[in-house]
Amino acid sequence: MNGFVTLCMKLDATRSTHLKLDALKDYFRSAEDGDAAWALYYLMGNKPRRLVSTTLLREWVADAQELPLWLVEETYEHVGDLAECLAALWPQGDTAMDPMSLKQVVETELLPLAKCNEQEKRERLSSIWSRFNREERFLFNKLITGGFRMGVGRSLSARALAELAELEAPVMEQRLMGAFSPDAASYRRLFAEETEQDSLARPYPFFLAKALDKEPQELGPVEEWQAEWKWDGIRAQLLWRGGQFHLWSRGEEQIGERFPELETYSMGLPDGTVLDGELLAWDGEAPMSFQELSRRVNRQKPGKKILRDIPVLFMVYDLLEAGGEDLRALPLRERRQRLLPILGRLGGDRFRISETLQAQSWEQLAELRSHSREQRVEGLMLKRLDSPYGSGRRGDSWWKWKVDPFRVDAVLLYAQAGHGRRAGLYTDYTFGLWKEGELLPFAKAYSGLSDEELKEVDRFIRKHTVERFGPVRQVEPHLVVELAFEGLQASKRHKSGVAVRFPRIIRIRHDKSPAEADHIEELLNRVT
């Protein structure tokens, strides 16, 4: 496991993508195929079925170190990572690195745990822990508990392997799709030469819009721009090539299997078509909430009921390939002209073109934008009519002109310690609003504060804790913050009666008292 431990320590020590890539390449170049296969499997975030309950792990470590369980919990809360915490608490031996390879560790120590009873598991683990040094123990625990994040995901692993195999990154991405089987043969297959299958499934890099950071008038004459609604779904590319359907999300994940209805209707497309668009849960007239769409996306193989309850629609923005020809260099105006007849011929109601909004002036567009919420969209998209389809978030030809977020003043009610970089700091907050004279929790928010402010709030929380429920602290309702969020919906699942999207902290309002915080009833009136 030596090489793998060294790799992980290197990955952990740097924040530079470049250095991480180098470390990955070094490792994959020299590792045995069988070890590399397992390393890749874990780096991509996979883990075998849970082998031991984490509750038991804590109890065993507490017992062995003669520590009360609450102190183990307290330490976990501070360290912010269970694998690391348990590795640190195990009696320290000054051992050299264990000679076992990663493959041996996983296949002869880890996986057989599944067949052991509790007592055997405990004995085996104790013996392994004692043989390892602290770093090895930490990594071994990571292999058991999962959540193996080293600042490397599938995408970076794929890049490293692609460079070693001298293949394009999307080809490697494609080969790593689905269930990667962690054995030497599968690993070697990743390095095979590019096949026709690889090229059929390969998407184009997505072209992304930047947030509009100026007055739209500064973009020039409105006639030079195409305006559309900014739909709030999942950006995706749909490929129909050689009788195969592929659907790629913007995260470069293949999600075609989850949307069988789109596959069916894609068969009506001419061969060699690539569409750029937005996946939306659609109730026939308008998009359903993003939460509904999430439910769909989270199902790898959706059943009949969910297919019926949450139908999806592919809102088409752009045509990237027609008849197998790459159209990205054409102006948007022309791509759109060629898109219309293709969609026109398509039956069913699973595809829809994202309509362009007609306006004579920026003021008219601004007026349209002000109705975004009623349309259940996030605002407007502005695209230059003569723009080619670029890649990444580059250039000045595509802009998102989002509607201003909702804002409320809310009161900090609960806090929990963060994980990873925020370990040991209270950074996960629950905020409340007034309802009938009572502060009700209504949103959780984690982001928006600077490091300095995080420390300030952390100190506040420690000084004003009223009660502790395990890792959660209830604080005196005193600190007011301004929150922004996007979607706002009535919800029966939440005690407050509302569900919000993307809540984040705008600023701390030292100038406001809790009594001045907002009321849920008032907020509900804003739900359209």
Place this chain on the structure above:
Amino acid sequence: MQFGQLLEARAGGLYSPAADAWIDSRRPVERALITHAHGDHLGYSHKQAWCSASCAPLAAKRLGAKVQLHGIPYGEAFRMGEAWISFHPAGHILGSAQIRIEVDGQVAVVSGDYKRGRDGVSQPFEVVPCDVFVSETTFGLPCYVWPDPRKEGERLRAWWRSNQEQGACSVLLAYALGKAQRVLPLLEGVEGPILMHASADPFVQLYRDQGVQLPPTERATAERIKQGVAGAMVIAPPSVQNTPWLRKLRPCRLAMASGWMQVRGVRRRMGYDDGFILSDHVDWPELLQTVKDSGCSELWCTHGFAGPVARYFREQGLKAQVLAADETRLEME
């Protein structure tokens, strides 16, 4: 919280009624007893202050001439009011002391900050038996178990050498007094200049004045930096991170020497390139050992994880309490 006439926890800090003196008071007081010369223990503008003889030159540097300062040799008891006071090595930094207060055969010991491991620079910790022990608990969780400082020293030298090979300057962040001097012996054996930030440099001389053997150092003045710092080791306080001063040292690698570096999340959050686990505080096993060695029947906990430590010892049958409700963690060493 009170222990007879020996010691009392008051709103303003620790006070000994028998001696009519405050211990490590941050507010100006008539009579101050000082464990060591770090700012949060030293206070300012006291009328009179007592500390160990070895601490006195360091404390004088920070307190200025207005405070009437008495340096007392380690182990030498003197009378103050109804109490006998003496200072005993705490092993934290040069001159750091535990303060022993005795009244009618009863003994209180205030540890200040302390560590058990020897660093070759500060006077080694001495066990002082007592009835009530006031212990720091900065790192009072069982995940804190210090590695052998010699091994961290090896890592530190290897890091310096590897930066030299890449033509980069090594910047080691360390508290200006104590840590900055304590790391110096660990750097011996690598060819290359050691530059001290202006805040740490004067203390190097004060250490040498007391006979502490340290490798040669230079002051990191603007002119010296202009001459080129590739391959050099620069020791600077953590506050230089993200300042223009640090940018002048580029290309450089940044590392922190602190016990906090033992936790991965903290290391990552702080954004250093590397971390060396070098602490001047007790770790968990040392804390347990020291409480046991002291033979105390009552334990007052302060700093860091006072709550969990007090609860742990209460469950072990000791009368243990938290000294101050103020629970600021992650304070820098």
